[in-house]
Structure formats: structure tokens, C-alpha cells
Amino acid sequence: MFDIFDIYLLEALINGVLLGGVLALLALGLNLIFGVIDVVWICYAELIMLGMYGMYYLYVVYHLPFVLAAVICIAGVGGLGVVLHLLVISPLLNAMPINQLLATGGVLFFLQSFATVAFGIDFRNLGIRLPVLEVSGMFLSYARLLACGAALAGMVVLYFFLARTYTGAAIRAIAQDRQIMPLMGVDAKRIYVITSLIGGALAGLAACLLVLQYDIHPFIGLTFGPITFMICVLGGLGNMIGGFVAAFVFAEIIEVSGLYLDLEWGYVFAFAFFIAMMFVRPRGLMARRS
Amino acid sequence: MNRVLPWVIGAALVAVPFVYHEPYPLHIMVIILIWSFLYTSWSVMGRFGLVSLGHGGFMGIGAYVLALLWNYAGLTPWLGIPVAMLATAAIALLIAYPCFRFRIIGHYFALVTLALSAIVQQVITATRDYTGGSLGYTPNPYHRGNSIYALQFSGKETWYLIALGAWAVALLIRRQVERSMLRYALEAIAEDEDAAAAAGVHVTAEKLKITLLSAMMTAFGAALYCQYQLFISPDTVSGITVSLQMVFAAVVGGIYVGVGPTVGAIITIVLAEVLRIGFGTAAVGWDNLIYGILLVVFIIFLPQGIVGSVQARWAAARQ
Numbered sequence: 001m002f003d004i005f006d007i008y009l010l011e012a013l014i015n016g017v018l019l020g021g022v023l024a025l026l027a028l029g030l031n032l033i034f035g036v037i038d039v040v041w042i043c044y045a046e047l048i049m050l051g052m053y054g055m056y057y058l059y060v061v062y063h064l065p066f067v068l069a070a071v072i073c074i075a076g077v078g079g080l081g082v083v084l085h086l087l088v089i090s091p092l093l094n095a096m097p098i099n100q101l102l103a104t105g106g107v108l109f110f111l112q113s114f115a116t117v118a119f120g121i122d123f124r125n126l127g128i129r130l131p132v133l134e135v136s137g138m139f140l141s142y143a144r145l146l147a148c149g150a151a152l153a154g155m156v157v158l159y160f161f162l163a164r165t166y167t168g169a170a171i172r173a174i175a176q177d178r179q180i181m182p183l184m185g186v187d188a189k190r191i192y193v194i195t196s197l198i199g200g201a202l203a204g205l206a207a208c209l210l211v212l213q214y215d216i217h218p219f220i221g222l223t224f225g226p227i228t229f230m231i232c233v234l235g236g237l238g239n240m241i242g243g244f245v246a247a248f249v250f251a252e253i254i255e256v257s258g259l260y261l262d263l264e265w266g267y268v269f270a271f272a273f274f275i276a277m278m279f280v281r282p283r284g285l286m287a288r289r290s
Numbered sequence: 291m292n293r294v295l296p297w298v299i300g301a302a303l304v305a306v307p308f309v310y311h312e313p314y315p316l317h318i319m320v321i322i323l324i325w326s327f328l329y330t331s332w333s334v335m336g337r338f339g340l341v342s343l344g345h346g347g348f349m350g351i352g353a354y355v356l357a358l359l360w361n362y363a364g365l366t367p368w369l370g371i372p373v374a375m376l377a378t379a380a381i382a383l384l385i386a387y388p389c390f391r392f393r394i395i396g397h398y399f400a401l402v403t404l405a406l407s408a409i410v411q412q413v414i415t416a417t418r419d420y421t422g423g424s425l426g427y428t429p430n431p432y433h434r435g436n437s438i439y440a441l442q443f444s445g446k447e448t449w450y451l452i453a454l455g456a457w458a459v460a461l462l463i464r465r466q467v468e469r470s471m472l473r474y475a476l477e478a479i480a481e482d483e484d485a486a487a488a489a490g491v492h493v494t495a496e497k498l499k500i501t502l503l504s505a506m507m508t509a510f511g512a513a514l515y516c517q518y519q520l521f522i523s524p525d526t527v528s529g530i531t532v533s534l535q536m537v538f539a540a541v542v543g544g545i546y547v548g549v550g551p552t553v554g555a556i557i558t559i560v561l562a563e564v565l566r567i568g569f570g571t572a573a574v575g576w577d578n579l580i581y582g583i584l585l586v587v588f589i590i591f592l593p594q595g596i597v598g599s600v601q602a603r604w605a606a607a608r609q
């Protein structure tokens with residue numbers, strides 16, 4: 001009896017780590033954009049939703065190979081990120097910060113309804129059934145393993161991009177001081193566009209991975225959106241390491257409480273933990289600013 | 291002229307249900323009045339730069355506490371509404387106090403309150419054994435739905451007058467706030483918290499006051515909605531969509547003017563109804579599509595909203 005219990009708990013813990021990888025990827029793009037441009041894309045999860053529809057059409061309707069479809073999807077959502085920045089964010093760069101947030105809220109409404117009008121409210125999926133791995137009595141989802149692996153790989157690539165390239169250094173510099181960097185010869189507008197491109201591409205990558213596990217419908221964004229924001233706030237907005245840690249903490253809470261109760265209660269506990277942490281560490285798990 | 295006009299409009303509005311009995315237009319008017327109340331409740335604090343995305347949560351708490359107390363404890367809404375308002379105020383205090391105490395402002399504040407909306411929606415869905423989950427919830431009818439004790443009325447005319455009265459009170463509350471010292475304190479805080487604190491403004495206390503006022507008004511509006519519709523579901527009274535809808539309508543109408551949120555409610559609800567009647571099910575999603583574009587366009591080009599911009603034009607033309 002006790003043995004079985006332990007294996008289930010272990011399985012939940014490992015699934016939590018796998019879920020954490022995906023959540024960390026979601027939070028990463030949002031944190032990057034916040035850290036550099038100082039803007040919150042409330043519609044971030046809706047970009048992912050569009051990416052998932054893109055995957056559906058490329059893979060199911062146009063029969064492209066999965067990897068090619070994924071590359072197009074990542075590039076496409078990256079492009080959407082740039083369009084979002086140029087059309088909505090850049091006219092508002094000097095407006096009150098909250099106006100930027102509300103404008104992207106309008107984009108959220110727009111994208112959700114656009115998907116409803118254009119694609120209908122039917123649930124769709126790719127029809128790929130990835131096998132379930134059995135490791136010494138534990139069942140682990142192959143799709144999640146793949147998603148977690150790809151998420152970690154994406155993060156490593158981003159890390160090296162930010163740490164080792166000139167553009168990456170400029171992005172980090174802008175994040176540290178928005179006023180001084182333009183005087184140092186960095187074109188802030190170009191950096192913002194590049195950052196939006198990367199942020200959008202990360203959403204595209206997330207879309208390619210999530211489409212393996214979830215059905216697509218116009219309101220799927222509401223499933224990931226709130227939890228992504230909470231992870232970012234819990235980690236400290238713009239703090240990528242904090243967001244990374246928070247993603248795994250959240251995922252473990254969701255999986256382990258989901259083991260004993262319903263999955264929804266997992267979310268409720270995770271959200272309650274979030275509120276409790278706002279008392280203890282209001283600026284995030286790893287506070288960046290004083 | 292300016293002194294007489296509100297009374298004339300007020301009298302005309304009160305007279306409507308006595309001479310006009312078409313149920314459908316009356317229903318639309320009641321809905322507009324109730325949402326105007328809710329949008330005004332949001333704008334009471336939103337107007338000072340305190341952008342809360344948690345009002346979907348406050349509304350959910352207000353509506354569900356009221357309905358659950360009625361169905362399980364048989365508590366009359368006359369007591370249930372104050373209890374629901376207090377419960378909402380308690381939750382608002384729980385979220386807002388640490389936010390204000392620890393200087394969580396701007397989009398940080400918006401995101402923390404957004405989490406509240408998501409939590410309330412998730413809890414309502416998860417406790418489906420009691421709340422009916424996403425299928426929604428209905429307060430038990432009492433005396434065939436016509437009872438002062440249960441605050442249930444089948445006539446649209448009664449509801450019209452109730453909603454009209456509530457809406458007028460919301461406008462009065464907002465006007466009182468605009469004329470109080472609280473307004474100056476909050477405007478100073480919105481400009482610069484440190485400077486306001488240095489000038490002797492108790493930042494946390496002043497912000498808490500307006501937040502609790504706004505949250506309790508929202509709970510009251512939610513109670514009206516619940517008693518009028520006699521049906522609530524997590525998607526219609528809680529969650530992020532409802533929060534954004536409140537912000538959206540208030541911003542489009544104009545948050546710096548008393549009747550702005552009301553104008554926002556009229557525009558959004560009439561637009562949705564026109565699309566629904568004109569195009570039927572083919573129009574599903576079109577209303578939100580248009581709202582979304584409008585919201586972005588308004589924030590970029592007319593951040594003062596429709597009423598605010600019209601007033602500014604008018605003032606400029608007179609000079």
C-alpha cells in the first residue's frame with residue numbers, strides 16, 4: 001500500500017517538473033518583453049493560441065512535416081510579436097504604463113473573437129497520439145517530456161544569445177537603463193523590435209509544444225494566460241531566473257494537489273500560494289528592485 | 291440650464307416604465323443600468339490610476355455569496371446583500387492591503403488583481419458540488435418569483451426602477467468622491483506616491499478607502515445582476531473577461547467623467563444587441579472583435595474616452 005502511494009507521488013513530482021519546463025518557457029517570453037520594453041502583453045497567451053491554430057492548419061490541412069510546420073509557426077508568431085509592437089505598443093511607449101497593458105487587453109479581445117469568427121468554436125487537435133512512457137511503474141507523458149526538453153533547449157539558446165552576442169548585450173543593457181543606452185549609440189527602437197520578435201518566437205515555440213497536449217479552441221489562451229502572469233509576478237516581473245524557479249514551484253503545487261484532489265483544486269492551491277507569497281515576498285521570490 | 295437638465299432627464303427616466311411596457315427594450319435598459327452601475331464602480335478607483343483587473347473577482351464573490359446564502363441558509367437578500375458586500379470587502383482588503391503596503395503599483399497591481407479574478411473563477415468552478423460549476427447557478431424561486439422578502443420580481447418595470455435608483459446613487463457616490471479631500475489625496479498619490487507621503491498623505495489608508503468602496507459597490511452591482519437575471523455562471527460574473535470588459539467599457543466612455551462609464555455601457559450593450567439581432571448566430575464573436583479594436587484605438591487616440599473628448603472639444607470651442 002505504502003509503496004504504491006510513493007510511486008504515485010513520485011510520478012506526480014516528475015510530471016510537475018515536466019509541466020514546470022513548459023510553464024517556464026511561457027513565462028520566459030513575457031519576462032523578456034517586460035524586462036526590456038517595460039510592457040506587459042496581456043494578450044501573450046492569445047498569441048500562443050494563434051500559433052496553435054497555425055500548427056493545426058499547416059500540419060493537418062496542408063500536410064507539412066511537423067518540424068517544418070513548427071519552424072514556420074515560430075517565425076510567424078515572432079512576426080506577429082513585431083506587428084503587435086509596431087501597431088500597438090510603440091505609439092504608447094511614452095503613455096502611462098497602464099494604458100499599454102489595457103491596449104494589449106484590447107488585442108486579447110480582438111484575437112479571441114478573431115479566432116472565434118475565423119476558425120469557429122470547435123475543438124481541434126493534430127491527431128498525434130504520442131506514446132506514454134512507462135518507467136518502473138510510473139507513467140510519464142512523452143509529449144510533456146518533449147515539451148520540457150524543447151523548452152529547456154529554447155532557454156539555453158536564449159541564454160547564449162543574450163550572453164554572447166552583441167545584440168544580446170544591447171538587449172540586456174537596455175533592460176538595465178532605458179535612458180542611457182540610446183546615448184551610448186544603441187538604437188532602442190531596433191532593440192525593441194528584436195525583443196518583440198524573440199518574445200513572439202518563444203510564444204510560437206510554446207504553441208508548437210502545447211499543441212501536442214491540448215485541444216485547440218479560441219479560448220485556450222485563458223487556460224495559460226493567468227497562470228503565466230502569476231508565475232511572472234511571483235518570480236518578480238522581468239526577473240527571468242525568478243520566473244524559472246516560480247514555474248517549477250507552481251507546477252509542483254498543481255501536480256501534487258491534483259494527485260490528491262481534482263486538477264482544479266491544484267490550480268486553486270497554486271493561486272492561493274501566489275496570494276500568500278504576495279504577503280511574504282511582494283516583489284517576487286527573488287526581488288530585483290528595492 | 292445646466293442645473294435643470296439633470297432633473298428633466300431624471301424625471302423622464304423615472305417616467306419610462308409607467309408609460310412604456312415593451313418587455314424587450316425595458317430588459318435592455320435594465321441591463322444597461324446594472325452594467326453602468328458596475329462600470330461606474332470600477333471607475334471610482336480606476337479614475338485615480340488604480341487599474342484593478344480584480345473586479346471580475348469581486349463581482350463573482352458578491353453574486354455567489356448572495357445566491358449561496360439564499361439557497362443553503364435561506365437568508366433573505368436584504369441581509370444577504372450586506373453580507374456579500376462585507377465578504378467582498380474582506381477579500382479586497384486581503385489583496386489590496388499587502389499591495390498598497392508594499393508599493394505594488396502600475397501593472398504589477400493590475401496583474402496581482404488579475405490573479406484574484408482567475409482564482410475566484412477557478413474556485414467557483416472547482417466547488418461545483420455546491421455552486422454548479424461552469425453550468426451556472428440559480429437562486430431558488432420564492433412565491434413564484436414575486437416577493438419583496440426574496441427580492442425577486444417578475445415585472446421588468448420594478449427592476450427598471452430599482453436599477454435606475456441604484457445607478458443614480460452610484461453617480462452620486464462618484465460625485466461625492468470627486469468633491470472630497472480623498473480625491474485630492476488620491477490625485478497626489480497617482481502623480482507621485484513619495485511626494486504625496488512626504489506631504490502628509492497617508493498613502494495606504496487613502497488607497498484602501500477607495501478600493502473598499504469600489505469593491506463593495508461592485509458586490510452590490512453583482513447582487514442586482516444576480517437577483518435580476520436569477521442565473522449566474524462563472525463566465526458571466528467572474529474571471530478575466532469580465533474584468534477586462536469593465537475596464538474596456540469604462541475607458542471607451544471615459545473614466546474622468548461621471549457619466550463616462552454609463553455611455554460606455556450603452557455603446558457596448560447596444561452594439562452587441564444590434565449585432566445579435568441583425569446577424570443572429572453568424573455574429574458570434576463580432577461584437578468582441580469590434581470592442582477589441584475600439585479599445586486599442588481609443589487608448590492610442592482618445593485616452594479620455596468619448597465623453598471626455600467631447601467635453602474637451604466643447605470647452606475649447608466656447609473659448
